Amino acid sequence: MAKDDEKAAGIDRRVFLKMAGGVLGATGIYAVLINVKGTAVLNIASGQAGGDYDPSGHYWGFVVNSHNCIGCGKCVVACKRENRVPQRDDCNRTWIERYQITHDGQVLVDSPQSGINGFVGRPSPKPDEQGPVIDKAFFVPKLCNMCEEAPCIQVCPVSATYQTKDGIILVDQERCIGCGYCIQACPYGARYLIPAGSDRSPTGNTRVADKCTWCYHRITRGRMPACVEACPVGARVFGDLNDAESAVRKIMRDTRVTVLKPDLGTKPKCYYVGLEEGVR
């Protein structure tokens, strides 16, 4: 009698354990299935990489010489084509800014379509025309600074953004979940999200973060980044910071260089010649 009464009250231990075991078993089967199919999940484009390239033998650096830049936009064109960057104005791995300082101290900054078509035909006030008198004007090319203390790496929630041994910061676009935190965290505006439905994307993924890679696929094969090749006036210089005779090290010896927003402590590896207070 006691046994019958006991059965009436709730679920007894055996039944409960059976149910719990069933849940565990189902999870186990599911885990095995995922394992079998799983190789398809994390699939990346593998190809013939430069087999004998050793990342730990290099530490890449960049110098932008704003004195030389003529704002022609060829670098922007070359970058978009080389890296299959979406054609839109809000998706840029590199861009050019124009600074015009007027006679009364105003600073006018513009970047029409990121400078891809140059700056011709955009308002260029001259003293005899109507408009502000321009005392000084110059161009500043921008790109990823490959910060040593990169805030973008710090904030990525899934470890999709990382730095290689040769100093290049890359985005694993198979892992990126498109949360956009890295884009908020970059002080230089160097990152963007590849829009949904975009027909152009470096790795074929959309709705993930992308940014300049200093043409990692070119520099690991002994070539220059596409923007450096395209620049007709030597405003962009690329080289190995480990090599004391490289072009970048020579410039850093011969001229005073600076970085953008040094007070933020990001320690960029892209150095600038010819910046001025107010260029951010």
Add this chain to the structure above:
Amino acid sequence: MDGFAYPNETQIGWSLIVVLYPFTTGLIAGAFIVSALYYVFNVQSLKPLARFSLVTALAFVIVAPLPLLVHLGRPERAFEIFVTPHLTSAMAVFGYIWIFYMAILMIQTWLVFRKDIVTYAVTSTGIRRRLYSAMALGVYDLSPRSLAIDRRLVKLLGAIGIPSAWILFHGYSGFIFGSVKANPWWSTPLMPIIFLFSAVVSGMALLIALYVAIMGVQRKPMNHDALRSLAGWLAGFLAVNVTIEVLEVVTMMYMREESWETVRSLITERLATSYLGIQLFLGSALPLLALGAVTLFHLRQRISTSLASAAAVLTLVGVFAMRWNVVIGGQILSKSLRGFLDYTPAITGRDGILAALFIMALPLELFALIAYFIPPWQEAPVESSGIQLELNMVDPRFPRPT
């Protein structure tokens, strides 16, 4: 665009949907604090609202990650946050914190309502009986000893839950913004503190509004003393909250760093209505006056409750405006410090106003569902339900109940 912004900044990445997320987690943390005030600190005046606030917190916490999931570029990869979390990222710990905190809330709710669940299990039949039986995990033990153990566990969980809710679950979302040195409107060590206090404020306001609305609609008697007590707590936290918020901006104004010019423009031009008008005036100053009147003066119950309800609604609007001002305000300000961008939320689409309304309605629907099975405003009367509990063996350590 107004002035100059980096070309990539014209993508406003975190939209209205993302604004909902700190708003929701704030409501959860706030509602939970009210329950903790009773279960941990024994504030007796809040006892009538304790179960109510626990169910509210639970309903919202289950839905909490939905705004984020909807907004991700790749929601199908969201599990990566659990698989390879990057521990330097405040956003990465979210996945585990949410699971942890939801577990605490579920266990607490289960323990608090266990007596009701067992009673309903025994007195119902068919599918309902199976459901309640499953919820009870098949154990119908309602002896005073087991209930006493439950109460102690509830207190322990509440004690763990307070720092979990405040610091982990909601404080971290303030840290997500406050630690971004790239953005002068976000970057401040005060951000997690501001988020914490406005979370408590929003949670308490939600409870007042929800309680008055539900009891009013069901024509049940309200506990006006409990409401007045909660209004007093709300007034206190609101006062601290607005002080810290204003302190942050006043300090920026005093220090006049490089970013001050553009931040001043942001506050006085782009965010004038939502910051000065709604967040500070309608959402903080007016409610403080109303709540102060309710707390300091002995008003008639109906007037006191009406004022408290109006203040609660205004406070909720004010906290939502605060989330908007932080999330959207920070993005329309260009990091070049030379211009502003534009953002108007879409109506349709994943990021649109309709999606936002749908997501905000979900926890309320979940609340209704939970309350259907375990209504928080009535204790299941064990004695009059016609069941008698019996131990089948006598143990000298546990005397038979009389």
Add this chain to the structure above:
Amino acid sequence: MKKVIIAKAGNRVKHLTRAGLLLAAAVIAFVLLRAAILQGVFTLDDFALRPPNREADQRGWMSLPAVYADSSSCAGADCHGDIYQAWATSAHGTVACENCHGPAQAHVEDATTKVMSDTSPQLCETCHAQLAARPSAFPQIEPTQHYPESACPSCHLPHRPGPAATITHAPEGDCLQCHSATNARPAKPVPINHTGRTNDQCLLCHEGVKQ
């Protein structure tokens, strides 16, 4: 009165043990699932937080195909060696071939692939139109005033650009009789694109007689 028998005396925490079991089962299930997703065989590495495909991703970025070649790729003797020589020592020697001819890696790999040639004035203007922000030493012209009706290459050879020279004598008969590229007489030859021009056209650019 309905009697409900509850658990045996002494076991007042049966509900807690069951809850605890469920929780433990959930944690174990999660750990299994995570290890499976990381495709591990339960080695310690699989419980580490670093993504397992990091090296593969880096190799993936390294192996993307190039779209642009570089100017030295055009230099082969079987290719465009002559033009390359003329260009490399000219004022345009720092202007990459592909700036005007578009990306050429495909053409380097398969010479039958066509390469474009942009001779529009807009292209020249992106560099050479007068802009306040350009260094003043950089050669610039005002497009609306500098022979807007002519195409730029009609006076400025792209591979060997330079300003049109002033002439040292008054025209005697047909300029091209002496100044043809194939003429053996010791008059300064003119570039290939000058064939078929009349004296009026010559004097448009070669105005002014040097004394």
